[in-house]
Amino acid sequence: MINNHNSNGSTIAVAGSQSNSPVFSSYSTTTSNVSTDHGNEISDINLYVSPPSSSLLCPLHNGLFNQPLIAKCGHTFCKYCLHKQQSNNTDRNKQSQFECPFDKTLLSMDADFFPNLALSTQINDLMIYCKHGIKRNHTGEWVQDEQGCQMKIRLGSRFEHDRICDYATIQCPYNKTCPPLKRHQLKQHTLICNHINCPHKSAGCMFEGTKQQLDEHLLGCVYESIKDYISRNEEQITILRTQLDEKHTENDFLKKSILQLTARFDQLALKLEAKTNKFEGTLKHIQASLEATQSQLSETTMDLVMLKKNANLEAIEIVDLKIPQLKCKGTFTGHNGPIWCMTVTNGFLISGSSDQMVKIWDLTTLKCKAMLAGHQGIVHCLAVIGNRLFSGSSDQTIRVWDLETFECLEVLTDHDNTVCALAIAAGYLFSGSYQIIKVYDLESLKCVETLKGNNHWVRALTVSGGYLYTGAHNMVKIWDLGNFECVHTMTGGSGSIYSLAVAGRKLLAGTYENSIVAWDLDTFDVISKLDGHIGAVYTLAVYGQRFFSGSYDSTIKVWNTDSLICVQTLNRHTSSVESLVVHSGCLFSGSADNSIKVWR
Ligand SMILES: [Zn+2]
Ligand SMILES: [Zn+2]
Ligand SMILES: [Zn+2]
Ligand SMILES: [Zn+2]
Ligand SMILES: [Zn+2]
Known part of the structure; x- marks a missing residue:
């Protein structure tokens, strides 16, 4: 029997810990731990008003249940006792199991035990005397102390009571x-x-x-x-502290977000790098297969040559299947604005720009040889014949220059709008402006005729086979150079026409709507609308079996004049390509990136 009854029928219990359920221990084993002094050990002693029923005792350690767990089989044990049993088991495999000592049921420690709440409540409802109201009597037994706290309290409420007990020991708050x-x-x-x-x-x-x-x-x-002031300040400080705490929380959140975003950014950067590498790999692969195809083509051509030699068939036409690809061979820089127009003569490349200058470049040294200043606006167009250079500008004038002395010989002021385009043919200079084209006699430099009938800005002029072609909005007119009569008007272009060129019996027009329209000059029917550019087609140039188109999309496309198929795209310019000119096997391109590039 572990209970030690005193004369009042009360029972002394000695708890091993301050847990809510005291552990019943035999009085004799804890004598040395018990003290009536108001020290720490007093908290370990519970004096029960009446002895606890034996149904509240753990069968494993014969004391009050401490955190009772009920097993699947219906028996209840202390959590503490179960864990002790478990750690004493030397067989590691069986540490997660427990065999009920009453019915030998094998129980899983993790799955077969549940808190016995009813029993916990019963234990917590046991009544004890306040620990600040018990003492030892002369025989050493624990009894009530009339000098101390007289409260009887629930075992489960003893710590709450301790916090308010008048007999509890406290420290001077001051x-x-x-x-x-x-x-x-x-x-x-x-x-x-x-x-x-x-x-x-x-x-x-x-x-x-x-x-x-x-x-x-x-x-x-x-x-x-000033206590009102102080209390207001303190209130204010409290508010500020709260706000500061909120800011701290916010700050922590933001820091966390930044970390997350940084991590995400790093991930994306890595992905991008991987994709770029893959893309570059694919590009190299494509280039390699293109070169392989080209060399196959040249072999095929060789085979055909051999075949022709062997068969001695002079009639077979050898088609040059190898299409030479243009490469950028150099860049002229020096203009301080977009280059709108170019022309070539006598080993010079001549360019006009938004910087109001006309520059003369030596084609052998690629150096600027002369700078013609005088225009008060953008130089939009150039035309050259012999030693005479004509430049048209947004200052509404046409200047006439001598290419030997580089002097301005004359300023033609007949236009009252920007001069957009110039062309020379049959002893005349043609100049396009808003709705009209003025015709100058090259000898007298006098305006001899004004061609009317165009509906909008005449931005494109070209001459071919005794005819002048003029482009305006959705309209191309063909004029007889002999009598300045309009012999045909073609519509069906797409929007404003920015450039014109004649290739064989085809008329080509570059439009503001990104396309190139091709007409048959015998039937005046539209043959095709060439797509591919993604910006207005500002300029066209023809060279043999190829023609070139420069666009607002910064690219130059190379087309076959027969098949009207795009065979190459040049994309070295970083801005709109405004002007193209071909001379002795070279293509020159002037751009809004202020540079002129040479392609061969
Ligand atoms: Zn059992
Ligand atoms: Zn136990
Ligand atoms: Zn008390
Ligand atoms: Zn004090
Ligand atoms: Zn004071």
């Missing part, structure tokens, strides 16, 4: 060096304690003394006179 007190002695102690602080200590008052001294002090305390 000074840690005062001797320990019973809670009910605090009022008395306050009268004699000389360590009481001014209520405005937190505001900075250093006063310390007895209660009476404090009352006197408060009459003169500086802080007391």
Whole structure:
């Protein structure tokens, strides 16, 4: 029997821990731990009002259940006892199992035990005397102490009671060096304690003394006179602290977000790099197979040549199947604005720009040989014949230059709008502007005719086979150079026409709607609309079996004039390609990136 009954029928229990369910232990084994002094050990002793029923005792350690767990078989054990049993088991495989000592059921430690809440409640409802109201009698037994707390309390509420018990030991709230007190002695102690602080200590008052001294002090305390101000400040500080805490939380959240975003960014950067590498690989592969195809084609051509030699069939036409690819061979830089127009003569390349300058470039040295200044606006168009150069500008004039002296010979001021395009043929200079084309006699430099009938800006002029072709909005007119009569008007272009060129019996027009329209000059029917550019087609140039188109999309496309198929795209310019000109096997391209590139 482990219970030790005293004369009052009360039972002494000694708890091993401060858990909610005390552990019943035999009195004899804990004698040395028990003390009636108001030290720490007092909290380990529970004196029951009546002895606990044996149904509240754990069969494993014969004490009150401590955190009782009920097993699947219906028997209940302490959590503590089960864990002890488990750790004592040397067979590691069986550590997760427990065999019920009553019915030998094999129980899983993880799955077969549940808290026995009913039993916990019963144990917590046991009544004990307050630990601050028990003492040892002369025979050493624990009995009630009339000098102490007289409360009977629930075992489960003993810690709550301890926090308010008048007989519990507390420390002087004013000074840690005062001797320990019973809670009910605090009022008395306050009268004699000389360590009481001014209520405005937190505001900075250093006063310390007895209660009476404090009352006197408060009459003169500086802080007391401004206590409303202080309390308002404290409120404000509390609010600010709360806000600061919120900001801290927000800041932490943002920091976390930044970390997450940085990680995400790094991931994306890695992915991008991987994709770029893959793309470059694919590009190299395509280039390699293109070169292979080209060499196969040249072999095929060789085979055909051999075949022709062997068969001695002079009639077989050898078609050059190998299409030479253009490569960028050089760049002229020097203009301070987009290059709108170019022409070539006598080993010079001549260019006009938004910087109001006309520049003459030496084609052998690629150096600027002369700069013709005079225009007060963008130089939009150029035309050359012999030693005469003509330049048209947004300043509404045409300037006539001598290419030997580089002097301006004359300024033609007949236009009252921007001069958009120039062309020379049959002894005349043609100049396109808004709705009209003026015709100048090259000898007299006098305006001899004004061609009317165009509906909009005439931005494109070209001459071929005794005819002048003019492009405006959705309209191309063909004029007889002999009598300046309009012999045909073609519509069906797509929007405003920015460039015109004749290739064999085809008329080509580059439009604002990104396409190139091709007409048959015998039937005046539209043969095809060439797509491929993704910006307005500003300029066209024809060379043998190929023609070139420059676009707002920064590219130059190379087309076959027979098949009208795009055979190459040149994309070295970084801005709109405004002007193209072909000379002795070279293509020159002027761009809004202020440069002129040479292609061969
Ligand atoms: Zn059982
Ligand atoms: Zn137990
Ligand atoms: Zn008490
Ligand atoms: Zn004190
Ligand atoms: Zn004070």
